[in-house]
Amino acid sequence: MRLCSENVSMSYRTGYFGKRSTILEGANLEILPGRTLGLVGGSGSGKTTLGKVLAGLERPSEGRVLFGGRDIWKMEARDFRLFRRKVQMVFQDPEGSLNPMKSIERSIQEVLSLLKVPKRDWHERTLDMLQTVGLSEELLGRRPSQVSGGQNQRIALGRVLLLEPEIIILDEPTSALDISVQAQVLHLLRELQRERGMGYLLITHSAQVVSFMAHDIAVIERGRLV
């Protein structure tokens, strides 16, 4: 199913009588299965906010977000939960993407618990997931601060993949990684897209990353798609 935004605007008011500041203005985007849309823009241009709005993490002040042609904010709770599983987001900071107080194993298993996977299958599913993202079992007992940035990002991606999403919003997924690890993660993302036909919205400010990954490109400047 495709995900799109229709005239999405986002503004905040600080305090009751504060001035309203606009972060997004009339954004129209479409993310299609099997394709990558690169969203490029400078710092503070509204890229992440648009990503969060598309992922249903923030409600737009105006406009609609449509998933499979239905407005996500008019969905019933059950359908919204399904939308949440089908549209996922991977964040920029690999270490901050996982709870520092939980082991890697616990972070993975709580997703399996959410999916109501029987406990006896947890270990097998966890190993399958680690294999998919190219990691070994050794990491399971460690905490996010005890593994590398690239490994954390793969684990965050693996957690998201357990939900079998149709669309993934990738918010600068490689910007905090060194160049060799960046390439590994990008290749993995491309391979997964080929295998599973997922659609990506790739938020980045790197021209190299976007030219390597994206089928289409959108540019955002001061909250407006240009």
Next chain:
Amino acid sequence: MAEVIRALRSAEEKIRARWSLLGPLIFSSFILAALLADLISPYDPWKRFNPYQMPGWEHLLGTNDMGHDILSELIFGSRVSLAVGFSAAILSATLGTAVGLFAGYFRGMADEVLMGITDIFLMIPQIPLIIVLAAFLRPSFWLMALLMGLLWWTALARIVRSRTLQVREMGFVAGAKAIGFSDNHVIFSDVLPNTLYVIAPKFMLTVASAMIAEASISFLGLSDPSMKSWGTMISYAFSRGGFINGMWWWYLPPGLCITVFVLSLVMMAGILEERDIEPVKVD
């Protein structure tokens, strides 16, 4: 020169490591004494002997005007003092944590209402109110703990709210929400564990404050006379001539116990505050 500095630093670290054990050691000794009071107390604290006996082999800390053994009173009294301190701290920590977590996590109207209530409670003169209520209602240590717990949660609520505002902006909270975890799951499984290190030292300091308040209120004669606490021991020593007649063995031990135990709590709170926590990056 560099070697001397290194040696001094290493010596400092060793001293610090040893000192850091002192707080938990004193704390656990008092807790053990309270728990094992029936086993380690030399006498029943209500049993009468000759009054005003100075410390000696038969009564290590002497006896009071009623002939009660001071050491036994001290050991049994620790139960009440610690129970009041911990009950008040548990209640205030539960209330303060819940208010701070919900206000910081949900923000908006929930934040404004909860912080408004917190501000109102902050304006109440708490100790005078506890004294007035303790004077008008039936004297009871549990009532004292309840009142302290119900009035002392405000500072913790503000601290927890500030920390929650930080944690809710971290990537793993947004990630958990995106995965589809409920708000309750995110609050209790992701946000709360990352606020515990600000709650723990405040909890210790609340136990200390509640014990000092209990001693002060008991000293004013507003506590339950049928139970022994360190505060009531000092109160009786004062009202029945222990201070005037220089019977130091009567009033000094409970005073020292309060001071040393509160000191151990403050030392532990300091350790918890300084403890290295795993670095958590903010988006």
